[in-house]
Amino acid sequence: MDPLSQGTVGAAFAQSTGTKNNLFKIGVIGFLAGMAPDLDVLIQSSNDPILFLEYHRQFTHSLFFIPIGSLIVALFISPFMKSSMNFKTIYMASFLGYATHGLLDACTSYGTLLFWPFSDERITWNNISIVDPIFTIPALILVASAIKTRKRKFSFFAIGWIIFYLSLGFIQYDRALSAAHELAKSRGHDAERITLKPSFGNIILWKSIYKHDDNFYVDAIRTATSSTGCIGESIAEFDYELHIPRLNIDSQQAKDIERFRWFSQDYLGFDKEKNLVTDIRYSMIPNQIEPMWGLLIDENMDVSAHAIWWTGRDLDQTQLDLFKDMLSGKKCKITL
Incomplete structure (x- = not known):
């Protein structure tokens, strides 16, 4: 999730071990430790434009790295805190803050290597x-x-809210999943693969993606008092022979596509206009296929050249109004 959310969750869990005299400092440690795993974004290469995809949410987010990562954070913070608390207290706060990060990220749709190095799933x-x-x-x-009142009960209220909201997200996911299956069934489709992800900033409006034959179907599902749908778009599954037949299969660009396939969990499409291999999971509007990122492919490039990383995250007023109408239910009226 975003850094503020990660830090807040880390602070809440760290404060659960504090006392009224150190809730602020414990909270600061937990906040910093909760954000620390995302320092992996610094792992980049000017020669390999998608290296960051492989290392973001990798070893720093693994459950097995928590003792090491939290120790590094504690060692960094200790010189600033040692006059008011011992290292054991600092490490415990750091451990709890750091431990929340990977688990919270796994709740999103981006993908987190929780079990690295034993699994690359x-x-x-x-x-x-x-x-x-x-x-x-x-x-x-x-x-x-909790900091202002010096009462730890507010930290536990925060933890309660965090657990409640994430649990509600699972319930909403199940409702959206049932609705997505009904939508596929209404089309006479057998959904071979199906995934759902909440749209930006809420757990009411969901993006549904399922595969039937060689196509992906993208729709929006709204789960409020009842489940309704916004019919979306479809796109052919990426295929070398169909979309970029002249690309050397042994080229670096082809290798980059396979790395991107792993990152996108094999939800690959192709934008012919841009010659772009896309990640179908992400779009600004949940029932559209307009990509947020992808790989620009040039079949005339040298076999050793990397694909070019492309991003497009512009949201104009028309799209924003459409998103608001879908979220409010004005646009999603098909009962599922």
Whole structure:
């Protein structure tokens, strides 16, 4: 999730071990430790534009790295805190803050290598958006209240809210999943693969993606008092022979596509206009296939040349209004 959410959750759990005299400092340690795993974004290469995809949410987010990562954070913070608390207290706060990070990231759809180095599977529970103010703001207020009042009960209230909201996300996911299956069934489709992810900032409007034959179907599912759908678009599954037949299969670009396939969990499409291999999971509007990122392919490039990383995250007023209408239910009226 976003850094503020990660820090807030880390602070809440760290404060659960504090006393009224050190809740602020314990909270700071937990906040910093909760954000620390995302320092892996610094692992980049000017020669390999998608190296960061392989290392973000990798070893720093693994459950097995928690003792080491939290120790590094504690050693960094200790010189600033040693006059007021011992190293054991610092390490415990750091451990709890750091431990929340990978688990919280696994709740999103991006993918987290929780079991690295024993598995390279990207864990995605899909029960919360990467950014969700409804989740973060109440937790942040409660953490701040614990500091202001010097009462640890507010930290536990924050933890309770965090667990409640994430649990509600799982319930909403199941509702959206049932609706998505009904939508596929209404089309006479046998959904070979299906995934759902909450749209930006909420757990009401979901993006549904399923595969039937050689096509992906993208729709929006709204789960409020009842489940309704916004019919979306479809796109052919990426295929070398169909989309880029002249690309040397042994080229670096082909290798980059396979790395991107792993990252996207094999939800690959192709934008012919841009000559772009896309990640179908992500779009600004949940029932559309307009990509947020992908790999630009040039079949005339040298076999040793990397594919070019492309991003497009612009959201104009028309799209924003459409998103608001879908979220409010004005556009999603097909009962499922």
